[in-house]
Amino acid sequence: MSSEYAVVNPATGEQLATYPALSDADVEQKLTASESAYRRWREMPVAERAALVRRAAELHRERRDELAAIAVREMGKPLAAALGEVDFAADITEFYADHAEQITADRPIDILGEGSAVIRPTPLGVLLGIMPWNFPYYQVARFAAPNLVLGNTILLKHAPQCPESSAAIEAIYRDAGLPEGAYLNLYASNEQAAAIIADPRVQGVSVTGSERAGAAVAEIAGRNLKKVALELGGSDPFIVLSTPDLDATVAAAVEARMDNNGQSCNAPKRFIVVDELYDAFLEKFTAAMAETPMGDPFAEETLLGPLSSLAAAERLEAQVDTAVAQGARLVTGGTRDGAFYAPTVLTDVTPEMDVYREELFGPAGVVYRVRDEEDAVRVANDTSFGLGSYVYTTDPAQAERVADRIEAGMVYVNCVLADSPELPFGGVKRSGTGREMGLLAADEFVNKKLIRIAD
Numbered sequence: 001m002s003s004e005y006a007v008v009n010p011a012t013g014e015q016l017a018t019y020p021a022l023s024d025a026d027v028e029q030k031l032t033a034s035e036s037a038y039r040r041w042r043e044m045p046v047a048e049r050a051a052l053v054r055r056a057a058e059l060h061r062e063r064r065d066e067l068a069a070i071a072v073r074e075m076g077k078p079l080a081a082a083l084g085e086v087d088f089a090a091d092i093t094e095f096y097a098d099h100a101e102q103i104t105a106d107r108p109i110d111i112l113g114e115g116s117a118v119i120r121p122t123p124l125g126v127l128l129g130i131m132p133w134n135f136p137y138y139q140v141a142r143f144a145a146p147n148l149v150l151g152n153t154i155l156l157k158h159a160p161q162c163p164e165s166s167a168a169i170e171a172i173y174r175d176a177g178l179p180e181g182a183y184l185n186l187y188a189s190n191e192q193a194a195a196i197i198a199d200p201r202v203q204g205v206s207v208t209g210s211e212r213a214g215a216a217v218a219e220i221a222g223r224n225l226k227k228v229a230l231e232l233g234g235s236d237p238f239i240v241l242s243t244p245d246l247d248a249t250v251a252a253a254v255e256a257r258m259d260n261n262g263q264s265c266n267a268p269k270r271f272i273v274v275d276e277l278y279d280a281f282l283e284k285f286t287a288a289m290a291e292t293p294m295g296d297p298f299a300e301e302t303l304l305g306p307l308s309s310l311a312a313a314e315r316l317e318a319q320v321d322t323a324v325a326q327g328a329r330l331v332t333g334g335t336r337d338g339a340f341y342a343p344t345v346l347t348d349v350t351p352e353m354d355v356y357r358e359e360l361f362g363p364a365g366v367v368y369r370v371r372d373e374e375d376a377v378r379v380a381n382d383t384s385f386g387l388g389s390y391v392y393t394t395d396p397a398q399a400e401r402v403a404d405r406i407e408a409g410m411v412y413v414n415c416v417l418a419d420s421p422e423l424p425f426g427g428v429k430r431s432g433t434g435r436e437m438g439l440l441a442a443d444e445f446v447n448k449k450l451i452r453i454a455d
Contacts, residue, residue, distance in 0.1 A: 005163040005187045010076040010306040010339040019163040021187050030184050034126045034153045035201045037181030042123050042151035050100035053148050055176040060090035070164045075133050076306040078297045089141035095421035096145040103442040114455035122447045123151030124203040128196050132209045133159035133308055134263045140169055143206050146442040157186045157193050198224045204445045211430055229434030229444050233359045234387030237380035238268035240277055241393040249392050250284040256416035258292055261305050262363035266388035269360050271367045272376050278369040289343040290332045306339035307362050313339045316362040320344055323355035381407045387427035
């Protein structure tokens with residue numbers, strides 16, 4: 001049977017492998033296996049589930065080099081970044097194993113009458129995860145680990161360009177000793193995924209991806225009365241109000257924008273700088289962006305590899321070309337060589353231009369000049385997205401004010417790339433609903449069962 005699941009090295013355009021798609025009978029078999037595993041997995045003592053999930057974290061570390069090389073081949077991630085992602089996925093998985101008792105413990109309620117009451121977290125059942133290509137291990141870890149610890153079972157439909165990494169994750173959970181069917185990889189079509197969501201054996205779906213994908217899945221989930229969690233796009237602001245070290249602030253801005261070849265939902269993409277710092281920031285930012293080493297993602301010195309595919313690079317190219325045609329100023333970059341896209345800086349972008357409302361998913365950023373704090377907050381919030389945000393200021397009171405007023409799920413003050421397993425991740429507006437990572441992630445797909453006992 002033909003399949004869209006294939007490994008195509010974006011650095012060379014070479015197709016390295018294809019994987020067979022599932023038949024409808026295969027999908028039915030996996031649904032049956034997942035529900036059967038759930039009946040056994042949920043009854044296993046929490047400590048035993050946690051021990052097996054912890055073993056999965058250990059296997060991530062033991063297979064670190066192999067997993068990282070797969071990610072480089074599949075989506076062009078620089079090798080150092082791929083190794084870092086595997087490490088982070090292991091840390092996230094281990095975090096939930098370490099907090100299994102806390103996640104599943106009764107939560108007593110102070111009641112007004114006699115007797116007692118608790119909220120007891122219990123699993124829901126079979127869950128479907130639909131994951132993107134940009135972080136093939138990290139995205140899966142933050143969905144799968146907390147839900148496996150809770151006692152749910154996982155069906156995972158990965159991006160079609162990540163068949164090798166998705167198979168490797170399934171092998172990790174199998175080799176860790178989870179019951180057969182507790183974690184299953186699906187080479188499924190979008191039509192099959194829609195049928196899976198509608199299936200009464202499936203109790204919820206988590207999607208990380210584009211607005212379009214999120215809307216399509218949410219529509220199906222809503223029609224079938226299923227819980228859905230959405231982590232979608234972002235056009236995060238990076239606000240510079242004051243800084244004791246402009247060079248360090250610029251370095252942080254470039255590092256965050258270039259992370260994962262510029263293909264992170266919560267990377268800063270709009271750089272909003274007060275008037276008195278704007279000219280110096282733009283000069284230094286442009287120079288640093290242009291100097292980012294670009295090349296073979298397997299090379300040690302490479303910080304910027306290709307975009308995930310030729311189509312992704314062409315899409316970014318079209319966005320930048322349209323911005324320039326509409327009057328934006330191209331300060332540096334704007335050129336493409338295959339799937340490689342040069343670091344790009346735009347200025348003079350106005351609300352009338354398409355790029356003002358779009359997410360630039362690649363090594364490109366827009367720099368805006370603003371008058372003051374009030375103007376910075378206005379520009380930061382003038383977007384349909386609300387994932388993350390970054391604020392640089394030397395004034396603690398100002399940091400509190402701005403953080404409180406920004407319409408986003410996350411605000412990082414004077415730091416970038418500070419994600420950690422214990423910190424919840426998620427957004428508002430068109431950036432999605434729900435939270436992943438941190439203890440809040442274990443509240444997404446759980447029955448918060450009330451048990452009230454009379455005196």
